[in-house]
Every structure is written in C-alpha cells, then in structure tokens.
Amino acid sequence: EAGVAQSPRYKIIEKRQSVAFWCNPISGHATLYWYQQILGQGPKLLIQFQNNGVVDDSQLPKDRFSAERLKGVDSTLKIQPAKLEDSAVYLCASSISTDTQYFGPGTRLTVL
Amino acid sequence: SQQGEEDPQALSIQEGENATMNCSYKTSINNLQWYRQNSGRGLVHLILIRSNEREKHSGRLRVTLDTSKKSSSLLITASRAADTASYFCATDFPGNQFYFGTGTSLTVIP
Numbered sequence: 001e002a003g004v005a006q007s008p009r010y011k012i013i014e015k016r017q018s019v020a021f022w023c024n025p026i027s028g029h030a031t032l033y034w035y036q037q038i039l040g041q042g043p044k045l046l047i048q049f050q051n052n053g054v055v056d057d058s059q060l061p062k063d064r065f066s067a068e069r070l071k072g073v074d075s076t077l078k079i080q081p082a083k084l085e086d087s088a089v090y091l092c093a094s095s096i097s098t099d100t101q102y103f104g105p106g107t108r109l110t111v112l
Numbered sequence: 113s114q115q116g117e118e119d120p121q122a123l124s125i126q127e128g129e130n131a132t133m134n135c136s137y138k139t140s141i142n143n144l145q146w147y148r149q150n151s152g153r154g155l156v157h158l159i160l161i162r163s164n165e166r167e168k169h170s171g172r173l174r175v176t177l178d179t180s181k182k183s184s185s186l187l188i189t190a191s192r193a194a195d196t197a198s199y200f201c202a203t204d205f206p207g208n209q210f211y212f213g214t215g216t217s218l219t220v221i222p
Contacts, residue, residue, distance in 0.1 A: 033210070042200050042212035043155070056209050091155065099143070101202075101210075103155040 002026065004104035006092050012110045018080040021107045025073070025094030031055075033101060034067055034077050035091040043091055049075065079109075087111045116144075116201045116213035124219040131188040133216040135201030136181075142204040144177055146186050147212075150197035158186075158199075191220045 005024040013019050025032050030051050035043035046065065047057040051072035060067070064083070069075040079086055089108050093101040116137040125131050135144070146158040161168045161177045161184065168175045174187040188195055201213045 035212075042215050044212070045210050048210070058209070093155075099160055100145070100157045102157070105154050 004092055004094055004102055006090075006104035006107055008107055009105060010108050010110075012112065013082055015084055015111050016081040018078065019082055019109065020076050020078045021090050021092075021109075023075045023077070023092030023104060025075070025092070026102055029094035029096055029102070030072070031095045031097065032069055032075050033091075033093040033095075034075070035093065036088045037091055037106070038088045046077070082109075082111045084111050116203050116211060118199070118201060118213045118216040120216060121214070122217045122219075124221065125191055127191060127193055127220055127222050129191055131191050131195070131218055131220070133186050133199055133218070135184045135186070135203075135213050137184075137201075137203045137211075137213075138182065139205060140179075142206060144175075144184050145202045145204070146173075146175060146184075147200045147202060148197045149200065149215075155200075188218075191218075193220050193222045196220045 007022050032049045034046045036046050037043040046060045047067045048055040049069040052069045065079055067077045087110050089106040091103055091106045093103045095101045116135045119134045143160055143162045145160045147155050148158055149155045159170045159175050161175050172189045177184045196219050198215045198217050200215045203211050
C-alpha cells in the first residue's frame with residue numbers, strides 16, 4: 001500500500017512570498033490532516049478534513065493560511081504571505097477514521 | 113492549551129534497560145495515542161488506548177491510561193539503539209480535535 005505523498009520535500013522562500021504544499025493521502029482514507037511542526041516542538045494541527053469538508057480549523061491562521069481538499073482526495077495548503085515564524089516542517093496525515101494517522105515525509109519550509 | 117505534556121523532556125538509557133515516559137493532559141478524551149518520530153522514518157503510530165481502557169500491550173510496548181489523573185505512560189522494555197527517537201502522545205478530544213504533546217527525546221546508548 002502506498003503511503004502518504006507530499007511535495008515538495010524542501011522549500012526556501014523569502015518573507016512575504018507565497019508557497020503551496022501538496023498532499024496525496026492513502027487511497028480510501030476519508031480523513032486528512034495538515035500539521036505544522038516547529039523545530040523542537042510537537043506537531044500542531046492546522047486543519048482536519050473529513051472527505052472534502054472541514055472538521056476543525058481552529059488553529060489555522062486564516063489571515064495567511066488556506067487549505068482545500070478538492071473531490072475529497074488530494075489537498076493543498078497555501079501560505080500567503082509567508083513570515084519568518086512560518087519556518088517549520090509541514091506534515092500531512094490521513095486516516096480511515098479518527099484513530100491511527102499515517103504521516104507523510106513532510107515539507108521543510110525555510111522563510112528567509 | 114489542551115496540548116499534552118510529556119515527561120521527561122529527555123531520557124538517556126543503556127541498551128537493554130527499560131524506558132518510561134509520561135503524558136499528562138487537561139480535559140476528557142476519546143482516546144490517546146503514542147507516536148514515534150525519528151529522522152529515518154518520520155512520524156509513526158505506535159499504539160492507541162481508548163478512554164475506557166486502562167492498559168494495552170504491543171510487542172515491547174506497554175501503555176497505561178489513568179483518566180482520573182488525566183495521564184498516560186509508555187513503557188518500552190529491553191530497549192534497543194533503534195528505539196532512539198522522539199516520542200509524542202496525541203490526545204483525541206470530543207469533537208475530534210487532536211493535540212500532540214511536547215515530546216520526550218529518548219537516546220538508547222549501545
């Protein structure tokens with residue numbers, strides 16, 4: 001079974017630029033999560049989708065972050081404009097229900 | 113914050129010894145999960161314990177849950193160098209809100 005795919009793996013941008021991350025979950029997984037993990041900290045949930053509907057986005061900085069999950073499969077997370085404090089690893093995960101989450105390799109974002 | 117907190121923040125043991133790490137949280141949960149993260153394999157699910165369970169085993173892992181104290185512990189027996197990683201608890205709150213803890217960094221010395 002193929003795992004969760006994410007791209008790109010690394011991204012370096014200047015502050016105030018825009019960036020987008022892509023995630024392809026495991027086939028058949030209805031639930032998709034985006035997390036932000038700052039170095040030395042645990043992952044922080046940004047947004048959770050059930051199929052293509054949003055279950056929880058209470059910790060998503062909506063003034064600059066947006067996410068969508070078209071057709072209940074792939075998802076993109078966008079930051080516009082980026083700030084220095086957005087430097088982190090962005091993790092995508094998927095699950096069949098709300099139990100075991102399967103994580104992708106992450107995208108390491110550096111904002112200069 | 114509803115984020116769980118792991119204790120200790122860092123732990124160093126000899127290979128073959130047991131490692132115990134703890135997680136505390138603040139409000140009622142649906143379930144609690146433990147994950148491991150290392151540079152080689154990313155974030156991997158280890159074990160899930162539901163709020164009506166008190167203890168669960170999986171191979172060399174033993175997890176306990178005390179809902180009255182709002183705490184959980186993860187015991188790794190007969191540790192190996194390959195167990196070197198960061199360990200996180202993740203709590204699933206009513207409404208399916210997930211919060212990961214701050215993590216315990218485990219180093220197993222060969």
